[in-house]
Amino acid sequence: MKRLFALFILLTFVLTLVPVAAQDATEVKVWIAFTDNRLDWAKAKAEEFNAALPQYNVVVEGYSNYEELFNATQLAAEQNALPAIVQYFEVASQDAIDSGYFKPIADAVGDRTEINGIATNLDDFIGPVAAYYTINGKFNSMPWNTSSAIMFSNQTILDKAGVDAPPTTWAEMDAACEKVMAMSDAPQYCFTWPNHGWFFEQWLAQQDAPFANNDNGRTERATEVAFNNDAGVALLSWLKEEKDKGYLYYSGAQGGDSWGTVDQAFQGQQTAMAVYSSSDTAIYTNTGKENGYEVVASFLPYNQDAPGGWTGNLIGGASLWLVDGLSTEVEDGALSFLFWLTNTQNAAEWHQVTGYMPIRLSAVAELEAAGWFTENPNFIVAANQLSESQKTIATAGALMGNFPAIRNIVTNAIDKVLLTADADPKAILDEAAAEANASLAEYNALSAS
Amino acid sequence: MNAATPLIIALVGALIGASFLGWTFRQQGYRMEFGALIGIAAGVVGALLFMMPLDFCMFQAEPDPLFKIDSVDVIFGIMLIAIGLAIVLLPVAAIVRWRASRRSSELLADANAVVPGAFKSRWMPIVLLIPTIAILALFLYYPSLDTIRLSTLLARLGAPRTAFVCVDNYTSLVSNPEYIRSIGITFFIGIAVVVIGLVLSLLIATMAYQPLTGARIYRTLLIWPYAISPAVAGIIFLLMFNPAGGIINYFLDRVGIAPVGWLNDPVAAPWAVIIASIWKSMGFNILFYIAGLQNVPKDLQESAAIDGANVVQRFWYVVIPLLSPITFFLVITNLTYAFFETFGTIDYLTGGGPLKSTMTLMYRVYEVGVVTNDLGKGAAQSIVLFLIVVGLTIFQFGSSGRRVNYGA
Numbered sequence: 001m002k003r004l005f006a007l008f009i010l011l012t013f014v015l016t017l018v019p020v021a022a023q024d025a026t027e028v029k030v031w032i033a034f035t036d037n038r039l040d041w042a043k044a045k046a047e048e049f050n051a052a053l054p055q056y057n058v059v060v061e062g063y064s065n066y067e068e069l070f071n072a073t074q075l076a077a078e079q080n081a082l083p084a085i086v087q088y089f090e091v092a093s094q095d096a097i098d099s100g101y102f103k104p105i106a107d108a109v110g111d112r113t114e115i116n117g118i119a120t121n122l123d124d125f126i127g128p129v130a131a132y133y134t135i136n137g138k139f140n141s142m143p144w145n146t147s148s149a150i151m152f153s154n155q156t157i158l159d160k161a162g163v164d165a166p167p168t169t170w171a172e173m174d175a176a177c178e179k180v181m182a183m184s185d186a187p188q189y190c191f192t193w194p195n196h197g198w199f200f201e202q203w204l205a206q207q208d209a210p211f212a213n214n215d216n217g218r219t220e221r222a223t224e225v226a227f228n229n230d231a232g233v234a235l236l237s238w239l240k241e242e243k244d245k246g247y248l249y250y251s252g253a254q255g256g257d258s259w260g261t262v263d264q265a266f267q268g269q270q271t272a273m274a275v276y277s278s279s280d281t282a283i284y285t286n287t288g289k290e291n292g293y294e295v296v297a298s299f300l301p302y303n304q305d306a307p308g309g310w311t312g313n314l315i316g317g318a319s320l321w322l323v324d325g326l327s328t329e330v331e332d333g334a335l336s337f338l339f340w341l342t343n344t345q346n347a348a349e350w351h352q353v354t355g356y357m358p359i360r361l362s363a364v365a366e367l368e369a370a371g372w373f374t375e376n377p378n379f380i381v382a383a384n385q386l387s388e389s390q391k392t393i394a395t396a397g398a399l400m401g402n403f404p405a406i407r408n409i410v411t412n413a414i415d416k417v418l419l420t421a422d423a424d425p426k427a428i429l430d431e432a433a434a435e436a437n438a439s440l441a442e443y444n445a446l447s448a449s
Numbered sequence: 450m451n452a453a454t455p456l457i458i459a460l461v462g463a464l465i466g467a468s469f470l471g472w473t474f475r476q477q478g479y480r481m482e483f484g485a486l487i488g489i490a491a492g493v494v495g496a497l498l499f500m501m502p503l504d505f506c507m508f509q510a511e512p513d514p515l516f517k518i519d520s521v522d523v524i525f526g527i528m529l530i531a532i533g534l535a536i537v538l539l540p541v542a543a544i545v546r547w548r549a550s551r552r553s554s555e556l557l558a559d560a561n562a563v564v565p566g567a568f569k570s571r572w573m574p575i576v577l578l579i580p581t582i583a584i585l586a587l588f589l590y591y592p593s594l595d596t597i598r599l600s601t602l603l604a605r606l607g608a609p610r611t612a613f614v615c616v617d618n619y620t621s622l623v624s625n626p627e628y629i630r631s632i633g634i635t636f637f638i639g640i641a642v643v644v645i646g647l648v649l650s651l652l653i654a655t656m657a658y659q660p661l662t663g664a665r666i667y668r669t670l671l672i673w674p675y676a677i678s679p680a681v682a683g684i685i686f687l688l689m690f691n692p693a694g695g696i697i698n699y700f701l702d703r704v705g706i707a708p709v710g711w712l713n714d715p716v717a718a719p720w721a722v723i724i725a726s727i728w729k730s731m732g733f734n735i736l737f738y739i740a741g742l743q744n745v746p747k748d749l750q751e752s753a754a755i756d757g758a759n760v761v762q763r764f765w766y767v768v769i770p771l772l773s774p775i776t777f778f779l780v781i782t783n784l785t786y787a788f789f790e791t792f793g794t795i796d797y798l799t800g801g802g803p804l805k806s807t808m809t810l811m812y813r814v815y816e817v818g819v820v821t822n823d824l825g826k827g828a829a830q831s832i833v834l835f836l837i838v839v840g841l842t843i844f845q846f847g848s849s850g851r852r853v854n855y856g857a
Contacts, residue, residue, distance in 0.1 A: 067820065074607040251692065252713030253802070405823075419713065447609065
């Protein structure tokens with residue numbers, strides 16, 4: 001009994017000591033929407049950062065997807081429990097600005113050129129990225145994971161079918177699929193894609209068609225959606241045709257859940273091609289290598305019948321937002337971490353381990369000098385696709401309230417078109433647009449100033 | 450709003466209250482005028498119970514920019530007045546009857562007699578209950594009441610403002626064919642999970658109850674799935690059911706059956722949810738059935754066997770009736786499970802799709818309230834779901850509760 005008591009005293013003593021030791025460092029909480037190797041990478045980087053600047057303790061927490069993190073952040077704000085840094089996806093930009101939770105990076109930096117010895121060089125970001133994250137003339141949030149919609153092809157299957165290179169247009173896709181599916185040992189389907197709103201937006205931008213009114217919400221607040229235009233109808237008609245021919249595999253999963261089913265189908269070689277995000281270039285390429293098939297990345301196939309041909313693609317991914325109202329120590333710690341995480345060396349490494357674009361000019365130069373892109377041609381596809389894109393209202397992407405919810409309305413419409421016999425894409429898109437408009441009107445009634 | 454509307458409603462309430470309570474008082478041998486007076490007060494309170502907070506919005510003449518009034522709203526308003534009257538008048542009537550019966554049974558003289566096992570002070574039980582009630586009030590009753598308030602608003606998480614929309618969040622459900630379809634889907638999935646799940650569980654429990662070598666190991670293994678979280682079960686089944694690359698279609702293909710579009714065929718998808726949900730809840734059911742089987746007296750079965758009943762007859766006429774309390778308990782817990790907890794499985798497996806064929810009421814509440822972030826509509830739908838489950842439970846107790854055999 002005496003021993004137990006002594007142990008108890010000791011335990012209490014130790015337990016009171018531990019927080020005291022940790023309190024020395026300023027805690028900087030970071031919430032990101034990854035749970036896979038990308039979370040591991042961010043955690044490893046946070047440890048490196050904490051070792052270099054021991055006055056800070058950066059803690060990275062992962063959420064399973066953007067949609068979930070978006071909801072968690074709103075709940076946390078309601079309870080005054082926001083972290084220092086939150087990763088928000090591109091379509092949540094309007095909600096993020098309206099919410100008032102965040103502070104523009106440019107405002108937080110002020111006219112400082114370095115914080116804790118880390119350079120605050122905002123002019124080193126590549127053009128499209130800097131343009132996308134500059135809102136109202138201010139550098140708003142820290143770019144981190146920037147990607148574009150591209151296509152991965154199982155070239156080993158395509159070679160067998162006599163298709164020398166991945167198709168680039170919708171018509172070429174159809175022709176290639178005819179050859180693939182005619183083989184005796186054809187895969188179960190020809191191609192697949194995640195039914196995520198982002199791809200609909202990409203295909204709309206390619207045809208230079210806006211998603212919302214008021215110049216995609218960039219000259220004035222968007223009040224109505226425009227996606228039920230010819231470009232939207234053309235896309236749904238094409239997808240429907242490919243699905244009905246048995247070429248397109250649609251898993252039935254929508255939004256954040258749809259990625260996994262595509263991974264499984266393509267990596268199990270059940271499909272010859274997969275439209276996907278460049279974010280997973282590393283995993284897709286390496287899985288092919290390990291399993292004896294060649295994976296080739298190419299531009300997202302476009303509508304050859306669109307009036308202007310191929311206009312370009314829009315940026316995707318997410319950025320890191322700095323929470324407003326932090327104490328000076330926490331804010332400086334958060335800023336230091338943001339600039340350190342995206343410095344030349346880390347930006348290049350992030351690109352190499354994932355496939356997200358190298359967001360700094362200096363990182364691109366470093367990778368080029370090392371011959372990275374010649375050795376790994378799949379990794380340059382997304383960057384090329386963006387740099388060759390024209391700058392129009394459509395390729396700038398929509399800025400709109402309630403966008404995450406409106407994305408679900410769009411994927412539901414696609415679901416309906418693909419799974420209903422004799423579906424009329426125009427009628428279904430009109431219906432979806434009406435629903436989206438009602439949702440947008442409710443958002444604007446409550447949140448627009 | 451017409452200024453006379455509140456007056457008319459209060460008057461109607463007073464009239465109904467006066468006649469109802471006046472009649473009740475006379476029935477129980479009290480003075481009718483006294484009852485009528487109480488009835489007027491209670492009727493006014495009852496009629497205005499919901500109308501005052503709602504500001505008589507469904508009876509207003511001029512249109513509001515944020516909500517529109519039609520006949521459905523008016524009918525809903527009249528229903529709310531009726532419910533308000535019932536909430537106030539019925540308990541008053543019940544108290545009157547209770548007092549009358551107490552008076553007539555002449556037990557009043559014994560009221561101060563000491564009852565063994567009862568508290569001496571009448572305040573003591575209340576003091577002892579306070580901690581529990583405080584916690585319930587803070588974390589259950591207050592949020593529930595707040596849900597009612599929320600259900601009359603257009604509200605979004607993170608939005609700086611809210612707007613009052615009368616009962617639109619409720620009445621818009623009546624004209625929403627997708628919502629009506631959701632009710633059907635919920636009952637289909639719920640009933641299939643309960644019926645198939647319980648039949649299978651009873652069969653497996655009966656087999657596992659046989660005296661085999663290593664029966665304990667079998668029983669333990671059978672209960673395992675219950676320990677897995679719905680989310681993990683959802684992900685496991687997502688990988689297995691994936692129409693391209695999933696292992697279930699691979700095996701079907703091996704035995705020569707055409708692949709099934711488990712996740713992208715609106716006919717098959719509810720079955721994927723049902724199978725996953727049954728698998729998940731089966732361990733719990735088997736556990737209870739094995740416990741129940743252990744309590745079935747051997748001598749009853751033996752005497753039935755002597756009377757010439759075969760195995761099937763013994764099972765049907767002896768074992769199943771003796772298990773009825775457990776079956777009744779399991780029906781209720783499984784129905785609650787099927788209504789509320791299949792949510793996690795659906796979320797990871799189908800996300801309500803394809804073609805919204807697995808959009809149960811519970812999942813719809815999540816879709817509307819959390820994903821679309823429309824708190825008002827979500828609150829209204831959660832209240833409707835709550836009322837459905839309350840109704841179902843009352844029906845359960847009323848119908849099958851009586852047939853449950855708790856033994857001699």
